[in-house]
Amino acid sequence: MTYQSINPNDGKLLKSFEHLSNAQLDKALAAAESCFQTWKHKSFAERAVILNRAAALLHAHVDDFARLETLEMGKRIDEARGEVKFSGDILGYYAQHAESFLATAHLHPKHGKAHMESSPLGVLFCVEPWNFPYYQLARVAGPQLMAGNVLVVKHAGCVPQCAIAFEKLLLDAGAPVGAYTNLLISYEQSDRVIDDPRVKGVALTGSVAAGRSVAARAGQNLKKSTMELGGSDAFIVLDDADLDLALPWAVWGRMFNVGQTCCAAKRFIVLDAVADEFLARFKTALEALLPGDPMIEATTLGPLSTETALLQLLAQVDAAVKGGAQLLLGGERIARPGWFMQPTILTDIAPGNPAFRDEFFGPVVSLFRVKSEDEAVALANDSDFGLAGSVWTRDEARGRRVASRVDTGMMFVNNIDWTDAELPFGGIKHSGYGRELGRMGIQEFVNKKLVRSGAIAAPV
Ligand code: NAP
Numbered sequence: 001m002t003y004q005s006i007n008p009n010d011g012k013l014l015k016s017f018e019h020l021s022n023a024q025l026d027k028a029l030a031a032a033e034s035c036f037q038t039w040k041h042k043s044f045a046e047r048a049v050i051l052n053r054a055a056a057l058l059h060a061h062v063d064d065f066a067r068l069e070t071l072e073m074g075k076r077i078d079e080a081r082g083e084v085k086f087s088g089d090i091l092g093y094y095a096q097h098a099e100s101f102l103a104t105a106h107l108h109p110k111h112g113k114a115h116m117e118s119s120p121l122g123v124l125f126c127v128e129p130w131n132f133p134y135y136q137l138a139r140v141a142g143p144q145l146m147a148g149n150v151l152v153v154k155h156a157g158c159v160p161q162c163a164i165a166f167e168k169l170l171l172d173a174g175a176p177v178g179a180y181t182n183l184l185i186s187y188e189q190s191d192r193v194i195d196d197p198r199v200k201g202v203a204l205t206g207s208v209a210a211g212r213s214v215a216a217r218a219g220q221n222l223k224k225s226t227m228e229l230g231g232s233d234a235f236i237v238l239d240d241a242d243l244d245l246a247l248p249w250a251v252w253g254r255m256f257n258v259g260q261t262c263c264a265a266k267r268f269i270v271l272d273a274v275a276d277e278f279l280a281r282f283k284t285a286l287e288a289l290l291p292g293d294p295m296i297e298a299t300t301l302g303p304l305s306t307e308t309a310l311l312q313l314l315a316q317v318d319a320a321v322k323g324g325a326q327l328l329l330g331g332e333r334i335a336r337p338g339w340f341m342q343p344t345i346l347t348d349i350a351p352g353n354p355a356f357r358d359e360f361f362g363p364v365v366s367l368f369r370v371k372s373e374d375e376a377v378a379l380a381n382d383s384d385f386g387l388a389g390s391v392w393t394r395d396e397a398r399g400r401r402v403a404s405r406v407d408t409g410m411m412f413v414n415n416i417d418w419t420d421a422e423l424p425f426g427g428i429k430h431s432g433y434g435r436e437l438g439r440m441g442i443q444e445f446v447n448k449k450l451v452r453s454g455a456i457a458a459p460v
Helices: 022-039 044-060 062-073 077-101 135-147 160-172 187-195 208-220 243-259 272-287 307-322 373-381 396-405 438-443
Strands: 003-007 012-017 105-107 113-120 123-127 150-154 180-182 199-205 224-228 233-237 265-271 326-329 344-347 364-370 389-392 446-453
Touching: 003 062, 003 160, 012 160, 022 123, 022 150, 022 180, 022 187, 044 062, 044 077, 044 135, 044 160, 062 077, 062 160, 077 135, 077 438, 123 135, 123 187, 135 150, 135 160, 135 199, 135 438, 150 187, 160 180, 187 199, 187 208, 199 208, 208 224, 233 243, 233 272, 233 373, 243 265, 243 272, 243 389, 265 272, 265 373, 272 326, 272 344, 272 364, 307 326, 307 344, 307 364, 364 373, 373 396, 389 396, 438 446
Parallel strands: 123 150, 123 199, 150 180, 199 224, 233 265, 233 389, 265 364, 344 364
Antiparallel strands: 003 012, 105 113, 113 446, 326 344
16 A cells, blocks of 8 residues: 555556554654643633635635646646635634533533533544545544644545645644644554554545454554444425425535545435436436546546546446446446446346445446335335434425435435534444544544532541
8 A cells, every 4th residue: 555646537646655664653643732731721712713814715716626626636726625614614613613522611510519510631643535635634633632732643645745735735724743643654554543542533434344354453452433434315205395406416425526525315216106217317417427537627527536436436346236226327447548437327236236226436327216214214214324314305394304214414395405513423333433523523532521519528
């Protein structure tokens, strides 16, 4: 495993980076621990100055950050710009709200007084994926730096330049050395970091396989961890759905970031009454997407992030078809340089087919027809994952009832407006545990300490 920045639009190597030596890694951990000793005593207002400056720098240099991301992992430039702005918003939001989220809470026991106070845990180790190279970092950095923790971060091997750019952003904003450190390290070194007694918590976003490995290591060390893993979200179209509303969201929900989103709509579960129309219109919309250089605004279908990702997806589609699924659209690599795949639709996926349970991390639609609302809910819940999902119906109360019956960490009714700086994000089952963002996210790595005071007579 190496850190290599390769342009997914043409496969050209842009830059490669060496791993840190163990001596450099130890130095970075020592700097983080030493920084924590002062950072934890800073006021919220002092920390907020730095986070607000970082937010302003992101907003002032949207294009520079976005172009780097497009170059390195192939996200279409408009989407990349949106991500940079949103990352800035997240940093700004926690600069403003962290203090109120972490304010002392007063309790009312029968005797004496009691309160819960919050204090930071220390150095946190974050392992992050490439699909949102800045947003994923902002999601941990905003809340956790404001909470008084410091971060050492292992970003994905294919986005080293974005990883370095985000570290520089915080240093440029005035963060002391050690508050946020990017680590270019191997998996063995990652284990070493988790084992290190200076590290007090571990947050990972990534695949189930990575989650199992990193969570197990954190568990051996009895360290708190949060896991934001994969998903196979259901997009449930009920018989009274407004298809004019649902279809653009279906296209966006599956094709945003070329389908490489944890909470993308992946399993389209459509009631018979509307299935023919939904499928025909969905297919037409996917066929109209225009592959091209993601740096050009007119492009509507960018490349996948790496050649490995593309080959894995093609193999998954192949296995699905061998397992009896019907290929209604696409299924092939696009004949041009770079790592482009045709938008693909699979139907007739039976329970024994690997495609029934696996996550497709790319532009592949799995479409299921069902006869009733109950069948839709049962199918949505027949998944190892439990990240998010959506329900489409003209009757919003019905939509909320269905949403309540689906076993996931997040549900959306008549939208898939996935994330907001103030909304908690996370899943259950193999999609992981814990939450990032929101009042819940910022509490994950703080000591919630109970203090009970008052001279209470001892029991006799
Ligand atoms: P991945 O291979 O698990 O990589 C994610 C990160 O984990 C990378 O930094 C990777 O490093 C690192 N990693 C993997 N195995 C590791 C190990 N044994 N020890 C230490 N670090 C390890 O994930 P991916 O396939 O690139 O990303 C896509 C997955 O992430 C999908 O399943 C997606 O659904 C999920 N995801 C979830 C969320 C969420 O919030 N729930 C958000 C985004 C993505 P290297 O790159 O160096 O291998």
